[in-house]
Amino acid sequence: MDTKIWLSSPHMGGKEQDYINEAFDTNWIAPLGPNVTGFEEDIRHYLGDENFVAALSSGTAAIHLGLILLGVDKDDEVLCQSKTFSASANPIVYLGAKPVFIDSEKDTWNLCPEQLETAIKEKIKKGKKPKAIISVHLYGMPYKVEEIHKIASNYEIPILEDSAESLGSIYKDKKCGTFGDISILSFNGNKIITTSGGGALVTKNENFKKKAVFLATQARDNAVEYLHSNIGYNYRMSNVLAGIGRGQMTVLQDRVIARRKNHEFYRRNLEKFNEISFLEEPDGHFSNRWLTCILTDSNKIREGLRIALEKRNIESRPLWKPMHQQPVFKDADKYLNGVSDELFEKGLCLPSGSNLSDNELDRVLSTIFDYFSA
Numbered sequence: 619m620d621t622k623i624w625l626s627s628p629h630m631g632g633k634e635q636d637y638i639n640e641a642f643d644t645n646w647i648a649p650l651g652p653n654v655t656g657f658e659e660d661i662r663h664y665l666g667d668e669n670f671v672a673a674l675s676s677g678t679a680a681i682h683l684g685l686i687l688l689g690v691d692k693d694d695e696v697l698c699q700s701k702t703f704s705a706s707a708n709p710i711v712y713l714g715a716k717p718v719f720i721d722s723e724k725d726t727w728n729l730c731p732e733q734l735e736t737a738i739k740e741k742i743k744k745g746k747k748p749k750a751i752i753s754v755h756l757y758g759m760p761y762k763v764e765e766i767h768k769i770a771s772n773y774e775i776p777i778l779e780d781s782a783e784s785l786g787s788i789y790k791d792k793k794c795g796t797f798g799d800i801s802i803l804s805f806n807g808n809k810i811i812t813t814s815g816g817g818a819l820v821t822k823n824e825n826f827k828k829k830a831v832f833l834a835t836q837a838r839d840n841a842v843e844y845l846h847s848n849i850g851y852n853y854r855m856s857n858v859l860a861g862i863g864r865g866q867m868t869v870l871q872d873r874v875i876a877r878r879k880n881h882e883f884y885r886r887n888l889e890k891f892n893e894i895s896f897l898e899e900p901d902g903h904f905s906n907r908w909l910t911c912i913l914t915d916s917n918k919i920r921e922g923l924r925i926a927l928e929k930r931n932i933e934s935r936p937l938w939k940p941m942h943q944q945p946v947f948k949d950a951d952k953y954l955n956g957v958s959d960e961l962f963e964k965g966l967c968l969p970s971g972s973n974l975s976d977n978e979l980d981r982v983l984s985t986i987f988d989y990f991s992a
């Protein structure tokens with residue numbers, strides 16, 4: 619059996635171990651500590667010094683705290699991109715609030731401005747203005763930032779920007795992860811850089827950062843005894859894992875270059891097949907190409923390719939199944955135009971790790987060639 623080729627696997631740069639050793643040498647194994655502060659500063663310098671960063675245990679935890687900071691409460695409605703990973707939407711339910719799923723447009727596969735505005739107008743007419751919008755830069759492709767944020771500000775609804783897949787992506791000279799009232803990052807094992815597990819909340823509001831850290835460390839009031847006037851969480855990043863993050867931040871640019879190179883490789887070699895197309899970067903959109911996705915002509919071809927790859931021990935995956943199709947969200951309200959359903963039917967993510975060898979990329983390619991010549 620050929621060795622497994624993964625969709626996206628962790629890729630260490632070399633410096634990570636030094637930061638971890640430092641944590642061991644100084645016995646900073648607990649959450650908090652110099653690596654956590656250092657990692658937050660590294661992200662801040664990358665994104666721009668006007669941002670404040672709280673390193674947390676996961677991207678999901680960051681979304682959860684972000685929604686709390688935006689005032690989302692029981693029975694509130696939150697508009698959420700339907701085409702995404704479930705972690706974007708789950709924290710809405712943790713808070714007893716209700717997700718309302720919004721379809722995508724075809725240019726970036728992210729939030730459709732028309733569907734978004736229709737939903738907002740209808741909800742307001744019914745007497746209930748949505749409390750927040752969760753918009754996602756899927757697979758690293760920036761959403762239509764100007765259109766979406768204009769709508770949000772017209773109706774004065776805050777945006778939680780889910781940038782879990784898009785660290786290193788840029789929209790009109792500004793980095794993804796800096797657009798939301800609150801933005802979140804993920805450092806899960808499959809993301810462009812990783813701490814094995816981790817996330818961050820990013821905001822330009824220093825009080826939001828302070829409150830996020832407070833809530834993430836069990837909401838201990840300022841007193842000698844453990845005094846609590848809020849429900850807290852155990853969501854802070856560990857100092858050991860933040861050490862991995864510090865090392866990873868030194869290679870982020872290399873990772874973006876490598877993933878974009880994978881994308882170019884697939885595009886160059888597969889464009890000749892009429893049955894396959896790629897998502898172009900619209901003007902002003904720079905994608906980190908976290909995952910390279912292809913759109914095929916039919917579900918039959920998509921499944922044929924996926925199974926052919928699987929037979930040669932190569933992992934690929936259909937594009938995210940939209941949240942409005944998920945059994946767990948079957949009762950949620952939704953505004954659809956058919957785009958995310960079609961993407962799910964015909965789209966496939968190809969192995970995209972920054973550590974893929976030329977041999978591995980060739981193996982993926984020859985499997986696809988063999989499928990079409992069979």
Ligand SMILES: *Cc1c(COP(=O)(O)O)cnc(C)c1O
Nearest residue numbers: 676677678703705706782804806
């Ligand atoms: C990975 C991911 C998350 C969640 O991040 P975790 O760190 O795994 O909790 C949220 N949203 C999207 C779009 C993701 O891809």
